[in-house]
Amino acid sequence: MKSSRSHHCKSMDYGEVWIEEDDCCYLNINHIATEQDLEENHYLEEEGQTIDAVALNVLYCPYCGEHLDEKRDEIVPMFRFLDLSKL
Numbered sequence: 001m002k003s004s005r006s007h008h009c010k011s012m013d014y015g016e017v018w019i020e021e022d023d024c025c026y027l028n029i030n031h032i033a034t035e036q037d038l039e040e041n042h043y044l045e046e047e048g049q050t051i052d053a054v055a056l057n058v059l060y061c062p063y064c065g066e067h068l069d070e071k072r073d074e075i076v077p078m079f080r081f082l083d084l085s086k087l
């Protein structure tokens, strides 16, 4: 599968966030467990593990506004959601 990280800007340093280019650009965000998450969800094992993750297709970076896919100006919105908290 062809995919590559195609964009990075300052706000993305503050979380597990990245943009991947495939058939279009996807914004990926991982939700990372904090100490409080561990207290509330006993399926979780350690701080820093991924609880769930979402990827949604975007045309613009939501953080800096850069146009990520200059070949088009509209997309069909969709997202993928991955729940990793009960594995």
Ligand SMILES: [Zn+2]
Pocket (backbone or CB within 6 Å): 007, 008, 009, 010, 061, 062, 063, 064, 065, 066
């Ligand atoms: Zn950006």
